[in-house]
Every structure is written in C-alpha cells, then in structure tokens.
Amino acid sequence: MQLHEQLLMDILTGRHEPGTLLPPERTLSQQLGVGRPALREALRRLESLGLVESRHGSGTRVRNWQETGTVELLPYYLAAGAPGADMSRIIRELLQQRIRQIGDVVRIAVRYAPDEAIEQIDEQVRLAWSRRDDPLAFAMADFDVYRSLARAAAFPPALWLLNSAISPYRLFLERFPTIVEVPEGYLEAMGRVVAAIKARDAERAVGALETYLESVDSHLWSRLGIGESL
Amino acid sequence: MQLHEQLLMDILTGRHEPGTLLPPERTLSQQLGVGRPALREALRRLESLGLVESRHGSGTRVRNWQETGTVELLPYYLAAGAPGADMSRIIRELLQQRIRQIGDVVRIAVRYAPDEAIEQIDEQVRLAWSRRDDPLAFAMADFDVYRSLARAAAFPPALWLLNSAISPYRLFLERFPTIVEVPEGYLEAMGRVVAAIKARDAERAVGALETYLESVDSHLWSRLGIGESL
C-alpha cells in the first residue's frame, strides 16, 4: 500500500483522532520507516483530501474529516468499512445520487452534444454490451458510455464529476462482486435514451434513463435484501 | 501563489500541453527556483488532481486533464478562464447542478435527519439572513445551511460533495461580485423547505427548494443578460 493510503487509513479508522496532532514529521517518518521527504509528500496528498492541516511551527493536526473531507475520500471511506455508519444506507443513497448525476449528464448532452458525437454513443453502448461476459468490464464500459456523453457535450466539469465517482464505484463493485450483473434490457433501454437525446427530448431521455436505472437498482436490492448483510 | 497552484495554472493555460513530458525534476526545480523535494510535493498534489503522471525512469507526463481530471479542478479551471470553453454556459450548467445537488441533500435530510437536528436548521437560516448586509458572508452562511442538512442526516458523503463544491462556488462569487445579491423571499422560501422536511414530505421540500433556487438563478441571469459579458 502507498504511504499516503496507509496514513489515510490510520486516520479513517481512528488510529489518529480528529483534533489531535500527528507526531512530528521527524518522529513519524522514523515510526513509519521512511524518510522525511517521502512522509511530507504523503502529507501533502492528505492535505488536499481535507484530512490534515500542517501549520508552520505548530504541527500537523488531524482535521475533522467528516466535516472537511472531499468526495475523493469516498473510496477509502468505503474501504475502511464506513466506520460508525450504516453501510447499506450509504450505498443506497449513493446509487440514488448516481442516477441523478447521470441524469444531469444526459440533460447536458441533450443541450450541447452535436449529432455526430451522439452517433458514437451507440457504438459505446454496443461495446459495453459485447463485454457482458465479464460483469466488471461491462460495468466499466457502461460507465464509459456516460463519460462519452459528457465528452460529446464538451463539458469537462461533468466528466470530472464522473471521474471522481468512478473510483468509489469500482471499489464498491470489487468489494461486493455478487452485485455485478448485466441487466437484461440494457441494449434496448440505452437505445431509448440515446434516441431521446438525438431527438433533443430531455424529459424523455432522463425519464427513460431513470426508469431503467431504478429498475436495475431495485432488482439489485431485491437480490441482496435491502439493508441486509452488506 | 503556492508552487502547486502555479504549476497547475501552467498546465491549465497550456504552458505545458497534455501528452508532453514535464522537464526532469532536477531541471524543473532549478527553473522554478525551488528545491527538488518542494517540487515533488507539488507534483504529488497535481497527481491526485489527475493532472500529471510520474513514471519511474521515464518522466512525468502531463495527462489529458480534460479527460482525467477530478472535480477539484473546477476552481482552477474557472480561474484560468475555462480555456477554450464557453464560460457562461458552464456557469449556467453548474448552477443547475447545484440545484439538483442541494435537492439530493434535502431528500436525504427528509429520510434520515432526526427532528432535533432539523430544529437547528431554522437557526442556521436565520443566521444567514442576519448577514444579508454582506452578500458574500450571506452566501457562505446560506451554503452552511445545506451543509447543516447533510450533517443533520449524518451522511458524510453528502457533506463531502458540498465541500468539493464550495471552493469553486466561492471563487465564482468572488470573481463576479455583482452576482451576489440577497434574495428577497429567502426567509419565507427556506422556511417552506424546512417545514416540508419536518413534515417528511420529500417532494414538497424539493419542490419548494427548486422553485426558489430557480427563481434566484433566473433573476440572476436576467440581471446579467444570459450569455453576455461574463
């Protein structure tokens, strides 16, 4: 594991509590068996995640990351077992947010994506479908469909939002492999969405997407049993 | 300006083009007049933003950040003038996304926030209103209202999403100060939202929020003239 990930986990699991000072860099680097420059590089990464705060002359304090963290914390938070939280509730909400987020991407594509670019979406959909033998590969290719939509609209921020989501999403799938399953009506559902986008009908496109994704999620929950085991 | 911000801007403004290699660390650190460790700390930050990729023995390559970036890029992207993009269109979409994002927070609060926690929201709203003399302070206090909602629901990921949004939001307001204006019906509108949350009526809460926020945004656009000047 990378040094910064180890430190991150130490913080997320409570090994270093919010509000407390980390040991001095010289001490901590010895404890971890690394040089001080290496430790500092790791600390800079944690700083940009909102986990710690270094003050010249004073020390490096663990921030109240539940308050100050950024989305990038999500994959690690899930990997740490979401300490002190209801995992299945979180996952349920994240799936809901995923639906709305993709909905936004669709809306943007309806407004801004040129026809030529939309043509290529069909291709992406078929590509994902062709990988239905490997559920994880399918999921990633499916994700790429939405990234292609954002790309087609030439709207980088939407792409970045998806990028920030893909890492926790992938980790989630890897952690609960039984969840991964290729939906039956995939080609048809996505076909409807893309057709609606081509027709510049935002409501129909988003509607088709939401009914499809919600059916996938509810099927997923019924298979797992809501709130169970996860 | 911090070293990593300077490098970041150099990349976003095209000084270092995607796909190309950065100068070797030893060279670059001399060019920038800093030591190699300091440069490396900055590079690690850029790496976690999806901007560069260091490969041992090979070099540090500028990534295609429009493809690989994360949300955290947004404030810098806006500060760099969103090179090669339609600024007003981006802002328009971001405001839309903000509405939906806050809507999600409201939905989560409806489901999970205990009554006692919701009581405190009213207080936050009044606090924001009391700062209506200083529009920027008001905007930040208003933002805190939504953070309080996420906090009340004890749902850290929602808080993190807001955290990731606050920095570009603030930068946006500071860049276009004329935009900042305290809406007239603020107290009443937020009162309706909070009341609906208390009543556990998600649709009414989100509906009240959306109509309010959309009226604010459209008023904003009419003042500025859509697509103009920005």
Place this chain on the structure above:
DNA sequence: AAGACCAAAGTGGTATTACCAATGAAGGAT
C-alpha cells in the same frame, strides 16, 4: 504580584547531496 517582554526549544519548510531503481535507447554480439 502582575504584566510584558524575550529567549530558547520544538516544529514544519526548504535546499543540498548522495545514492538507489526503473526505464529506454544505443551499441555490440550473434
């Protein structure tokens, strides 16, 4: 005795140096 000032210790910030490890291209052997 109380307050202000100052000095010293501890901390992060930075630069320098040296060396290790991985990469890739050039040159030599087959």
Place this chain on the structure above:
DNA sequence: ATCCTTCATTGGTAATACCACTTTGGTCTT
C-alpha cells in the same frame, strides 16, 4: 537483421543541515 547487454537518464528515497514560524516558559520591569 535481431536480440541482448550496457549505460545514460529519470524518478524514488534518504540523510543532513539549515531556515522560519510558533509556542512556551522564564525573567525582568513595573
């Protein structure tokens, strides 16, 4: 011509020294 070796280049890491800021505690002044 092809493969393998070698070596220069590059990032990765460590150790050391020093600078700058913060805090703390003591001392001096009032």
